[in-house]
Amino acid sequence: MLANCPAWPRPDLGGGLGSCMDTNQAMPGLQMLMLVALVQVLCVVPAAALTDFPSKFLVGEVNGQVVVTCDSAQEQVSWKQNEHQEIMAEHHIAGRTLTLEGLDQPATGNYTCWHGPRLLDSTYVVVSDPDYPLLQGAPGSAVTCRAESYGGELSCSWTALRPAAFRARLSRSPDGAPGAWLYVGGGSALQGPDQPQTFTATLADGTFCPFAEEPRPLELVLEGISAESFVNITHRLFLRDIVRPGPPQDVTAQSKGGLLHLSWAPPASWSSPHSYFLLRYQLEYEHWDGTKGSLQLEGVTEMSIEGDVRWVQIRCQDPLVNSTWSPWTTWQNV
Ligand SMILES: *[C@@H]1O[C@H](CO)[C@@H](O)[C@H](O)[C@H]1NC(C)=O
Ligand SMILES: *[C@@H]1O[C@H](CO)[C@@H](O)[C@H](O)[C@H]1NC(C)=O
Ligand SMILES: *[C@@H]1O[C@H](CO)[C@@H](O)[C@H](O)[C@H]1NC(C)=O
Numbered sequence: 001m002l003a004n005c006p007a008w009p010r011p012d013l014g015g016g017l018g019s020c021m022d023t024n025q026a027m028p029g030l031q032m033l034m035l036v037a038l039v040q041v042l043c044v045v046p047a048a049a050l051t052d053f054p055s056k057f058l059v060g061e062v063n064g065q066v067v068v069t070c071d072s073a074q075e076q077v078s079w080k081q082n083e084h085q086e087i088m089a090e091h092h093i094a095g096r097t098l099t100l101e102g103l104d105q106p107a108t109g110n111y112t113c114w115h116g117p118r119l120l121d122s123t124y125v126v127v128s129d130p131d132y133p134l135l136q137g138a139p140g141s142a143v144t145c146r147a148e149s150y151g152g153e154l155s156c157s158w159t160a161l162r163p164a165a166f167r168a169r170l171s172r173s174p175d176g177a178p179g180a181w182l183y184v185g186g187g188s189a190l191q192g193p194d195q196p197q198t199f200t201a202t203l204a205d206g207t208f209c210p211f212a213e214e215p216r217p218l219e220l221v222l223e224g225i226s227a228e229s230f231v232n233i234t235h236r237l238f239l240r241d242i243v244r245p246g247p248p249q250d251v252t253a254q255s256k257g258g259l260l261h262l263s264w265a266p267p268a269s270w271s272s273p274h275s276y277f278l279l280r281y282q283l284e285y286e287h288w289d290g291t292k293g294s295l296q297l298e299g300v301t302e303m304s305i306e307g308d309v310r311w312v313q314i315r316c317q318d319p320l321v322n323s324t325w326s327p328w329t330t331w332q333n334v
Pocket of ligand 3: 322
């Protein structure tokens with residue numbers, strides 16, 4: 001067991017299971033969104049493709065203003081937008097600041113400040129327009145996460161409705177130091193402007209103790225930038241609510257004297273020791289005469305079944321939290 005990681009009597013966990021995922025949320029009319037995306041391509045000056053999540057960015061609203069500051073010791077600087085001298089927005093320059101006003105889509109882009117030929121600084125400005133949502137689904141359900149164990153690693157997915165760059169990180173609320181940003185997406189020449197794309201990121205909470213009670217939720221922060229929008233989602237979740245074991249492994253089946261002897265092992269990704277992280281197994285089998293049977297077992301990894309069994313499959317769940325069942329193993333021929 002890990003240092004500073006006191007064992008906690010798992011069977012006492014009860015109640016208080018917050019809900020963190022609504023995977024079946026209704027989606028906005030996709031066709032409508034695609035139509036909007038198409039129209040937008042036809043009438044908006046294309047912004048410079050966002051190849052990476054910008055290290056420095058500002059988010060403005062339609063008709064709003066932003067003040068871009070050139071981080072430099074130079075008193076007088078010149079500005080470019082997407083490599084062009086001409087700035088596609090109402091603006092004024094005072095010393096090291098560039099104020100953009102009456103923001104509109106053409107104002108989006110990479111603003112660079114220069115001293116003669118020397119690049120001093122760059123800031124990506126995005127004009128966030130609520131008419132062009134970036135993520136599929138409502139903010140509360142746009143991100144779904146799964147964990148295959150209590151090891152602190154989770155896999156989160158979301159779907160972008162337009163080309164975008166993302167970054168995500170985990171922390172343990174309220175006082176946990178946030179982990180490092182994980183950068184996802186961007187530079188996707190493959191994604192057409194009207195083609196939703198699903199991203200998956202694997203994030204780990206290094207401080208997580210698999211043996212401890214989980215009194216505070218994990219906090220996932222996801223930020224995304226496209227040419228038309230910025231999203232910033234904070235998603236709180238408990239591992240116990242999103243855990244779903246992988247399928248059992250090493251299934252063996254041997255027929256002997258009218259008995260089928262089966263054995264299997266917990267999924268490789270499941271938390272150990274297995275005597276502490278007990279699993280519940282469900283077996284389904286079919287006899288040669290077509291009759292079927294099923295049974296449920298806890299904590300054991302072998303079993304004998306009477307009769308001429310033809311096929312068998314097994315899946316598992318964490319009985320302590322009634323987790324989602326694992327996928328089935330493939331049907332095993334006997
Ligand atoms: C903006 O342009 C500068 C200079 O070409 C470049 O170094 C920087 O990576 C660009 N930023 C973005 C977000 O594309
Ligand atoms: C995103 O939201 C978090 C939490 O509300 C906030 O602390 C952070 O500053 C926001 N990031 C940006 C870039 O607005
Ligand atoms: C799990 O499900 C069983 C049977 O449906 C129920 O008796 C038990 O209370 C549930 N346990 C939890 C932790 O929800």
